[in-house]
Amino acid sequence: MKHIMIIDDSPTIRTSVEYALMGLGYPIANAENGSDALKKIAAIKGKGDDVALCIVDVNMPVMDGITFIGEFRKDDKFTPVLVLTTESEEQKIRAGKEAGASGWIVKPFSNQDMVKVVQRLVK
């Protein structure tokens, strides 16, 4: 079973993403920051499962989104990574892309937009 990993320090955003994606049928895993996410992804893969997509915030304590993407890409080149940003973060979008992100979505997002973007990435 492939999981969708939501990485954001804000429970509001995590819940919002989770609600938006509920209908897609993917099990959803949550992490509060990049290093938390790396650990959880390792655990998921350890159980023989995989990750279909990571949705990652940029600004987080402990390990930020950009660093996370870099770390994640070290041993997973192809799994899409979606960056959550606010409009003011164009340079972050660029940084995320350089680190290996596959797309981005701007907060606040509508459920439909989130579903559309995610479906495009995980199909």
Place this chain on the structure above:
Amino acid sequence: MSDTVIKEVFLNEAREILSNVESDLVVFEAGSDPEVLNRIFRYVHTLKGSSSMAGYENVSELMHDLETVLDRLRSGSLAVDDRLVDILLECFDWVKLALFDGGSAEETGAAQRGLIDRMAAFSAEKPAEDGDAAQPEEAKDYGYRYFRVRAKFRDAIFESGIDPLSIIEDFISLGRVVEMSVDDDLPELGSLDPEKCYLGWDITIKAPCRLEQAEEVFLFVKDDNEIVLEDVTSRFIDDSGGDKYLEEKRIGEILVRKGILTRKELDDVLADQELTNRKIGDIIVEKGYAAHKDIQYALGEQDRIRTKIETGTVRVDTRKLDSLMNLLGEIVIGQSAIARVADELPEEQGFMLKNALYGLDRTTREFQEQIMAIRMIPIGATFEQFRRFVRDTARDIGKEIRLEIFGEETELDKTVIEKISDPLKHMIRNAVDHGIEDPAERERKGKSREGRIRLNAYHQEGNMFIEVTDDGAGLDVGKIRSKAVSLGLMRAGDELPEEKLFSYIFSPGFTTAEEAGDLSGRGVGMDVVKTNIEALRGTVEIDSAENVGTTFLIKLPLTLAIIEGMLVRSGVNIYIVPLLSIVECIQPKREDVKVVEGSGELIRVREKYVPLVRLYDYFGIRADCENPWETIVVIVETGKETLGIMVDELVGQQQIVIKSLSGQVTRSRAVSGAAILGDGKVALILDVHGLFGEMTRTQ
């Protein structure tokens, strides 16, 4: 629902952030630790994102301003002083007020403006260059424009999880593809690296949007891939606004395909056309590449292509159709409410209103038919799936059977089709297993070795009929009789008509096969078949003759949502009898009513006696009149059964929207649902078939 949950999560989060940020601000004021500032910045940033997500736009706005100030603090272009910390603290107080202390919109609005002004004053040296002034033009109507993109992705693009195809699809989804070519620069298979992208696209679309919107699609990939996007509208649209270049080009393509023009000649002609903007046909004739009549032929071809393209289809979620059907049902209910009002108006007005309603009624009916037509799909696909099934199951048990399919284009409500598939499978399985004989036996009987099962579907009298016919041994009347006796369904000496005997095979636990076969004969199946078909308000009948074969005839309504009903009154209650099952309504004579031992009350209808049901008696209510010869008897027919239903009065005929009843309301098989009448009262819809079953059971 999700909104309230998200709000709740957000308020909890905000509470936590507010309490953290306050202490951090105080610490920060004491000794400008950059780490603390970063933390504060992150809190503000998080709050900005999550508040906008939870719908607190005003909080998000203020946090945005705050973020700008903090960003300048971090970069050192602003210095910390206690004035600033005051403002910051007040900002968070304001958030508390807005979120938790129920500050009125006016109060918080004024306070927010005050804070924003003070922040602006504090960072006055910074001009407000970021965005606000230059709002993009709002969606102006740009009509259709043509965009051409030539996209060649870097070969390692997959390594960032980007699927170029999805970007191409996004682009295409903006409008309609006009031209597309794929440049497949593939290496030899041996040296092909599946993790690399070799493809390039050249696509022109016609889309109702601006260039910026098209650019947006490629935003994430345009920097490090070769993407050229241009607005090529001028190439396609002439003064009249038609797709000139495209049309002309299509004619050319057809001529090339027909071998009238070579590719090189076409390029030559097109180049000329682009320059002179003349009709391509004229250029071709002028250059002597083709004769005028050949071009005429191509033009005819082009028209055919165009019509083919224009009859497009739309995929629609069936739930939308269902809700449309439901809404229409409500309209029908409303209509009958108006009709009731018309009854009570003075004659002339009532007449006029009724006349108007009559027109409306016709439209609703047509409307209903149209919606039903959308829901209808041909049954062919369902039939086809049995070909393989028959072949495999026949082969397993050493029989030779051919499945013949007729009427596959017959259309039926999608829901009905989905639900009829299983019952059909059961019947076909029975035919394969029990109906058709072994090849050797068939030869002995002088039949062909190969048995035949025929599926046929057709429409008749507002119903859909499906026949499952085999040319096998036919039902064994003797075996059915002895089995029915052993199950206590009949007495050994009873002389029953064949149909009655045949119908026993639908009884639970009934099987005549001495040994349960692999496929069927375990006594499950036929009763389930019957239940399933009845759940669709259909009936199933059997016709069988020894050594000729057996036919199952399934009759189904075309739709499940609306029926034509006859409203009848018994006492104070109104019941609905489906119009399709009504044969006639009579007032019996006194001498036509007989009581027969074992069969209950019968009435004579045209030299035939049919069982009489006293509706008031069945439902345990009080009727106006208890003598059948003083009332009206509705003669109903279902399958081969006829029944007289005794009622006080016929109220009228109307379209009935069926509302299903849950099992708690009634377990009676005589009631198939309920309907809301024009006056808001509820009426039960009689299930004639079920009523017959209930009557014969109680006797």
